[in-house]
Amino acid sequence: xxxxxxxxxxRCAGIGLHSGKEVGLVLRPAAEDTGILFHLETAAGFRSxxxxxxxxxxxxxxxxxxxxGLAVGTVEHLLAALRGLGVDNVHVDVSGGEVPILDGSAAPxxxxxxxxxxxxxxxxxxxxxxxGPAHCSRGGKSISAEPYAGFRVDYLIDFPHPFIGRxxxxxxxxxxxxxRVAGARTFGFAGDxxxxxxxxxxxxxSLDNALVLDDRGLLNAGGLRFxxxxxxxxxxxxxxxxxxxxxxLTGRFTVICSGHxxxxxxxxxxxxxxxxxxxxxxxxxxxxxxxxxxxxxPVPACAG
Ligand SMILES: [Zn+2]
Numbered sequence: 001x002x003x004x005x006x007x008x009x010x011r012c013a014g015i016g017l018h019s020g021k022e023v024g025l026v027l028r029p030a031a032e033d034t035g036i037l038f039h040l041e042t043a044a045g046f047r048s049x050x051x052x053x054x055x056x057x058x059x060x061x062x063x064x065x066x067x068x069g070l071a072v073g074t075v076e077h078l079l080a081a082l083r084g085l086g087v088d089n090v091h092v093d094v095s096g097g098e099v100p101i102l103d104g105s106a107a108p109x110x111x112x113x114x115x116x117x118x119x120x121x122x123x124x125x126x127x128x129x130x131x132g133p134a135h136c137s138r139g140g141k142s143i144s145a146e147p148y149a150g151f152r153v154d155y156l157i158d159f160p161h162p163f164i165g166r167x168x169x170x171x172x173x174x175x176x177x178x179x180r181v182a183g184a185r186t187f188g189f190a191g192d193x194x195x196x197x198x199x200x201x202x203x204x205x206s207l208d209n210a211l212v213l214d215d216r217g218l219l220n221a222g223g224l225r226f227x228x229x230x231x232x233x234x235x236x237x238x239x240x241x242x243x244x245x246x247x248x249l250t251g252r253f254t255v256i257c258s259g260h261x262x263x264x265x266x267x268x269x270x271x272x273x274x275x276x277x278x279x280x281x282x283x284x285x286x287x288x289x290x291x292x293x294x295x296x297x298p299v300p301a302c303a304g
Contacts, residue, residue, distance in 0.1 A: 001125045003088040005029045007117030012108065014100030017062060017074045020203030023096030025078070027116055030089035032123040035246050036082055040070050041095040051079065051244040053267035061201060062186075063241055063260050073098040076260070077186075080240030081109035083248060084178030087118065088125055104185035104209035106236055110178075128276045130251045136266040141257040143266045148252035151242075155235050155255045161189075163217050167231035173239065181239075183225050184232035187211035190219065238263060245271075247278055 009028050016023040030037065039046040049055065049070050057066040063076040078099045082090060084106070092099075102108040130147040137143070151173040158166045164187075171177055188205070190212055196202035211229065212219045226232055234255075241263035242249045258266075270276055 003032050003121040003123050003125045004086055004118050005031075005034075005089040005121060006087060006113065007119045010112050010116035012100065012102070012112055014102045015204040015209070016096055016098035017101040017204045017209065018098055018201055019096065021096060023094070023098045023100050025095075025099055026093040027112065028091040028093065029119070030091045032089060032121045034089040034091070036079065036087075036089075036243070037091055038065065038072050038075075039091060039093045040072050040097070041093070042070070046093060050246070051075070052246065053244055053264060053271055056241075056244055056264045056267075061188075061196060063237075063244070063264070065244070071097060074101055075099050075244075076237055076240030077102075077104075077106040078109050078240070079243035080236050081106040081113060081178075081182065083243035084173060084182065084236075084239050085110060085113050085118075085175045087113065088248075089121070101186075101204060101209045104211070105183050105233070106181075106240075107183040110182045124280045126247050126278055126280055128245060128247045128249045129279050130249075130270065131275050131277045134266070134270045134273070134275055136262065136269050138262055138265070141259070141262050142255070143258050143262060144254040145251045145266075145270070148250060150252075151239075151248070151250055153235055153238055153253045153255060155231055155238065155258075157231050157234055157257055159230070161213060163213055164230050167228045169228060169231045169235060171235050178239070181232040181236045184229045184236055185209070185211050185225070186233055186237075187213065187230055190214040234258075242267065245276070249276075 006027055006029050011026040013022060013024040036051060038049045040049055047070055049065055049067055051065055055065045055067045057064055062074040064071060064073040065075055072094050130145055134145045154170040156168045188210055193202060193205060207220050238255060241260055
């Protein structure tokens with residue numbers, strides 16, 4: 001299987017989840033072996049930042065990357081779409097310090113990538129294979145992994161809330177199956193939102209870009225997109241959080257109640273334990289372009 005990039009430039013703009021301000025995103029085609037490379041607008045022009053597990057710093061509300069004073073927030077849904085739809089090489093220009101939150105899911109990014117199109121490149125795609133099993137746990141949350149020629153995640157959540165409860169879903173990731181989780185929105189609890197805002201976070205959070213629950217139920221008038229939207233979103237986050245590695249990770253993952261923080265701890269653990277072996281794998285995923293172009297996209301594209 002060959003590497004891919006996007007066929008043409010695509011852009012969108014929207015609100016930043018943390019700042020509440022208008023932020024912008026431009027995706028540009030990139031050469032083979034570039035990977036996903038962020039370019040962040042600063043007073044001195046654009047500066048580059050490549051995602052790595054060690055660059056992940058803020059994992060409470062969303063995943064941010066920070067290195068040498070450069071930072072970009074809320075990267076996980078974009079990274080999930082790029083990895084889920086099989087984009088290896090892309091330049092990502094970000095203005096305003098954050099990737100726009102859009103509707104709180106990855107569907108608008110999938111729509112943006114459909115607009116950009118995918119192009120096969122000449123060099124073979126490279127992957128990380130696990131060289132052995134791994135396990136990471138903390139406070140009742142855990143991630144177990146074993147070598148596998150693909151990316152398969154079995155995710156269980158158990159929230160003590162009548163509207164969520166216990167949800168479990170298994171996803172064998174391909175560009176087609178990614179679209180089953182792409183539209184699932186991020187979620188939070190009304191009490192937490194008030195506390196986050198008091199600390200100057202989540203200023204852009206609203207019922208337009210998150211599912212919000214109070215003690216009695218869901219505050220969003222439109223209801224859920226899927227009965228199990230919560231676990232679908234957790235899988236989406238997991239795909240995005242694993243995509244801060246320089247190459248696509250393969251493996252079979254059993255995940256219980258994890259979140260951004262433990263996801264990152266797991267990555268650092270397998271990386272420092274020397275469990276990641278780079279390989280030109282035969283065919284863990286199906287080619288993406290046709291699937292991306294045909295995909296039904298139920299969510300409005302980016303504004304602007
Ligand atoms: Zn998320």
